[in-house]
Amino acid sequence: MTEEAVPVVEPNAVEEPLDLVRLSLDERIYVKLRGDRELRGKLHAYDGHLNMILGDVEETITVVEINEETEEEVIRTIKNTAEMLFVRGDGVILVSPPSRTGA
Amino acid sequence: MLFYSFFKTLIGQQVTVELKNDLAITGILVSVDQFLNIKLDDIHVVEEQKYPHMMAVKNCFIRGSVVRYVKLPASAVDTALLQDAARREAQQPTVPAPR
């Protein structure tokens, strides 16, 4: 993730951010969404709004609950899967290749 | 137009539309427009106990902007073709070349 932030300037390569998304077509990507949601799945399609079709998706929702007795914050994650998912672009915060260490 | 084109091929398929308010509606995709507004038929809410107020509704129109996800049947998607379509969409010249 941090590596991705470092710009790698290619000579004579005028790049738009969306061109980088294109490189991830047919690759697994990581998508951060509004509402503490994260998706991991294979990118099959995207458009300029970052609407996307993802395949073999795993959704992770992070819920912070406060334990009433101890008043401690309990972080709970909910995981869902979908074989094929359309994601509306207005909820997308960032799109990134998954960290290579995991792969 | 990519996703409009895409959703047109899914008409007649059963899809599950998850809205931004967490309501998830399963139904047959009847139609879609270029705003990705969606019409569903034979609908039922996924968590019926939680959202009983939709019980009597048999079909609905969903404004595209309130959609978070649409879960699709993978069998109805040609992923290779879809990727090509996405590439074409991405590489379309900003100004269409005159023919």
Next chain:
Amino acid sequence: MSDSYFGFDTTMPPLNSDQLTAGTAEITEDELSKNFEAFALESGQDFGVYGYDPLADQLVETGDDYNEETFGNDITNIGDDFDFTQSNAKIADTIQKEEKIYVDRRENVPSDNNELIRQRPLFSNLWDDQAGIAVNGNGSYPNDPTTSPLMPESPISPSIWGSYHPPSTRKGLASNNRQEFIQFSAMNLTNLHHPSYENPPNYPPSQISPLPPGFGPPPVARVPTLEEIEKQLQRQAGQSSTIENHQLQRQAGPPPQSQLPPPMHNSPLPEKRMLSLAEVEAALLGMNSRPPPLPIYGQTEGVYREQETAFLEQEAAIREQETLYYERERKLREKQRKLTDMAKYNGLMTQNDKDYINRIQISQLVTDDPYSDDFYYQVYTAIRNRQTQSQMGPFSPNASGGGAGQERRHRNRGSESGMLKMQQQVLRIVNDARRKPKSTQLSLEGALGKIALNSVRNPRQLLQVSAKHTDTLQTHASPSGGTHHKVPSITLHGIVDHRKVLRSIENIYSAVLGLEELRRNQHPQSRQYSDQEREDKWLQEKYTELARKMWEELHVTDPIGISFQHPFISILSVSKGKKVIPRVLRHCNQDQIGAMIRILVANFETLDVCKAAIGGSNGNIKQSILDEVELFMNTVVPPLLQFVAEAPLKIVIGLLTLFIERNNIIWVAKSKVGLAFLTMFLSRAEILKQGGGAMQGLPPPEDREIMQWQESYNRLFSQLQNYFLSSFPPFTSNIDDMYVWQFLAAMAVGASMEQQHVLVTEIRERVLETVVQASRMPHDKAAHKITNVNLFLHALGLDASQLKI
């Protein structure tokens, strides 16, 4: 005249107070103009500018001798010709105004419209059966709310026009009650249902309104006498008798609306019954605080003044519901007016007009090339159609671009022929739109709104940064950027490489998509250029250019050994890189394919599907790797197999030799793809040795070639000797080991007797184990196992059934 708005001296000319109080009617025009003239002289102001046109003085007033003949002068004998009341009724939506005008002309009619409205419903409530008609009498409400007001069926009710109308127009209304109603309304009496009011002979209608209604008093001026009010109050206070009360309430109730359905009509009544005396009094107090009505009716004023208080009380009780009902009435009327307003435009547009508008609208969605904006849908449906209608023949990417798509859809769906027609018709519009790409907006003639040409990829330009400026920016940035640049290239070597690979692959896809589109458009029917040759040449150049680009991006010709992994192998290590190979090969010539396969063979052991797909001792291989292997076998291998299957022996020998020299064969032979390649070479060589090349027009292999082949084969065999068993996946894995048996069969066919013996000795264990395993398996699985084993045994001239376990 005291208006100083224009900054004039507003001191009045010497008009005496008598003249002023006498009212305007007493001042003749002559007097006025005299006064003005005098004032103008005095003050030096030209009043003529503001009030009187001095030119009018010069008008010749003669020559009007025939005026009487032309216009008639017997105004008493106008007749019905100019009685527009009947036709007024036909213009229901303007009837309110008409009414006023009408009332102006008929002095014997109640002076105020509002008064009428307020009274009418009260009375009509008393005679419910006639309520509808009474309301219709107002002229603006047809009996049936659904009836168009343009064609009202209701007669003009006498309730407004009093006794003026001939009796024939009042048929059905001729009851006593009706008469009373007319009189009541005509006299502007209050709505109290009291005996003394049922016969009000004192005020003949003609005497009621000396002034036109426009100048009439507000309705509150007409009030019952004090007597009435007292009685009324007594009744309300003392008698709780429901009947009386009810009657009262009904009188005080809301005005009935004939358009409203009965339930609505009565709904507020129960609410109204709750009104207590205290409330009435309170309302009364409230009303009293209002300024008193203007005492203009000299004649009736004295009589009615005392009634005012009582009336106010009534009004207070009514007002609330009146407003409610008027609101409803107003809304209903508005709705109806809207409906009729819209009905005016019914049929204004022909179907052609509508189609034209539709076309313009659709032109914003449809383009001349359905593949450009609707690629997925077009191709997907085409593929689906091919699957469902196999008689249509295979889908060919060479089909003629957009035209083909349209034709296909036309054939398959008759219902879309209209759409097709429309598409053709909008072609011109769309092309026109495209010719003006510079403008951000464009309005087409007849289009509703404008067409925005801005898009995600072509946004509106907000900043205009000069090129010079960016240059300086870049030069400034470069020193710091240079150091910046080096850091990632060292630390992120792998990632940068990976991204490079991905970029290459995407560039390959771009080129392939371009090539495929060119092929689609090659169909001559899609073109109407007269200069066919030039067009062909242009297409050919473009095609060559794209093919060259694609070939460059494949990096096949890059020298080996520069980088850790050959770029082409890197491309093949990504799944989408594998997927694109069959499509790439369609645009490659045989030399290029040969170069590709040589690079592949020479770097075989660095392929992900080779190096990662070799399981350890337990043979566990990640599912993702197995998927990649499967993908490689389905995408890359078949076209290469086809190339090898047509290659002469010389090339096969070269490939096998390269394979043996450049790779650790023992290791590679543990991978499925490695064995697949070996099998491919071995079987092709065997076919050629046996003269199979003749069918492909190849000359039979020379003896020298066969010897070379044998040499290579022997090298391979000797290297693999003692390791044949290691090619098998472990028994514990569920991997189908058919590919190993295939390879062994290919080896066995080309082997000498000695080599066959070695083979059998090495593999024997595995054969027996497999057969034993098969005997414990369900029938179909067992059969498959036996078939696998037989692949090898048949090559040796044996069969599994001969084995004795």
